Amino acid sequence: MTVPITEMSSRARDVFRMVVESYLQSGLPVGSRTISRFGGLNLSPASIRNVMQDLEEMGLLAAPHTSAGRMPTEGGLRLFVDAMMQATEPSDVERAAIEAQARGPLEEALAATSSVLSGLSACAGLVMVPRGEPMLRQFSFLPLGHDQAVAVLVGTDGTVENRIVDIPPGVSPSALVEAANYISGRLTGLTLGEAQSRLNDEIAKGKSALDATAQRLVARGLAVWSEDGSRRPVMIVRGAANLIDPAADADLDRVRQLLDEIEGKEEIARLLDRARGARAMKIFIGSENKLFALSGSSVIAAPYHAADGRVVGVVGVIGPTRLNYARVVPMVDFTAQTLTRLMA
CATH class of the missing domain: 3.30.450.40 (GAF domain)
Incomplete structure (x- = not known):
């Protein structure tokens, strides 16, 4: 874990900043002699090496085995970006x-x-x-078995999508038809999110014409579509x-x-x-x-x-x-x- 910048001396901050900026420009490890040539530090290469060693112990710099120079660690880059970077606005x-x-x-x-x-x-x-969520034009359920059905969504743009959904136990074919007719008749022209919101509102206000089983079926079908759509940016x-x-x-x-x-x-x-x-x-x-x-x-x-x-x-x-x-x-x-x- 790297140290916060407030715990670094001004000399350590200056050396650290120069190492990072040089590395970001060249992609190469930076040595103490390179830093000493930048000017403004009034430190000898030996003193700079000592500071760089301290920064390495802090977890901010690392020394590749193929080079005597140092480069920032990911933690060092994070500290630089969050606390020291001077942004350059686009021209x-x-x-x-x-x-x-x-x-x-x-x-x-x-x-x-x-x-x-x-x-x-x-x-x-x-x-x-x-x-983009398609607007509903038609919705239907095709039974697959006692606990699954294929939900078929037809959008107003002509797109057709199929999705296997789980259905509550004991749902009859007539309940599937009733649920599909409700969606196609009452929620046409809405996106899935809007349809879900309207359905939730109607159920909450007791305005839904469906029985309890059909309500759960409709809600489950729409939830699957909404969730699936949100996972496909x-x-x-x-x-x-x-x-x-x-x-x-x-x-x-x-x-x-x-x-x-x-x-x-x-x-x-x-x-x-x-x-x-x-x-x-x-x-x-x-x-x-x-x-x-x-x-x-x-x-x-x-x-x-x-x-x-x-x-x-x-x-x-x-x-x-x-x-x-x-x-x-x-x-x-x-x-x-x-x-x-x-x-x-």
């Missing part, structure tokens, strides 16, 4: 490039925005598309080639591992979904998330909102842990703000 050119893509049809705008974010950050750009990934860090040419296993992970978009979606429910930026460094524990990568993700303030999606990047956080974090934040304006 006018970068802002204009992002805003130029946030227009037109929504999915095209999101894909284009993800691409430009990837290019500007030299990372893989990610966008989670707003979850749509992902757009652009710029995966940027994940091949030039400083990691010798580490081909890491590159393969990372590219394999990117292909698992559902896993990435689950990771970014942690950011979806938040109101602010999320930064995951290395093993802070299981998905990238092996490849040593960072995720920066920010939610974007609908006009009513609801979080409807997430935009972010994936890159090496040594990415330029001071530049990329504000860039992702600006992109999220731009997409929020697009959704207005």
Whole structure:
């Protein structure tokens, strides 16, 4: 466990900051002579080495066995990002490039925005598309056995989806028909979430025309659809080639591992979904998330909102842990703000 920054001396903070900034720029371990040439410390290389040794004992720096220099640990990077980083706001050119893509049809705008974010950050750009729930046109249950049925949903856009659902014991075929007719007749034109809300309201007020068994059946069918839909966000990934860090040419296993992970978009979606429910930026460094524990990568993700303030999606990047956080974090934040304006 790393120490809080308040327990570090000013000299230790200065050396630590220089080591981290140098490492993030070069990707290479940093030696005491390199730090001494930066100026402003008035410390000899020997004194700097002592400070770096102290920082290593604090868990903030590590010494690779192939080098006498030091590099920040994941805990050190977390401390730097949370307490010491001086953010660099996107330039006018970068802002204009992002805003130029946030227009037109929504999915095209999101894909284009993800691409430009990837290019500007030299990372893989990610966008989670707003979850769209189909509007109901027709709903039916097809019995499979004494405790299961196939729920068939037909959307107003013509889409048809099938899902096996559990049904209460002893439900008759006529009860299945009654439940389906109720959904198709009373809840047509609503999304699943709206249908569930209306049904709950009617049941609570005693207005439902169904008997108790049919009520449970309808509620269970809709709950399955809503839950299934919420687990299937749509992902757009652009710029995966940027994940091949030039400083990691010798580490081909890491590159393969990372590219394999990117292909698992559902896993990435689950990771970014942690950011979806938040109101602010999320930064995951290395093993802070299981998905990238092996490849040593960072995720920066920010939610974007609908006009009513609801979080409807997430935009972010994936890159090496040594990415330029001071530049990329504000860039992702600006992109999220731009997409929020697009959704207005």
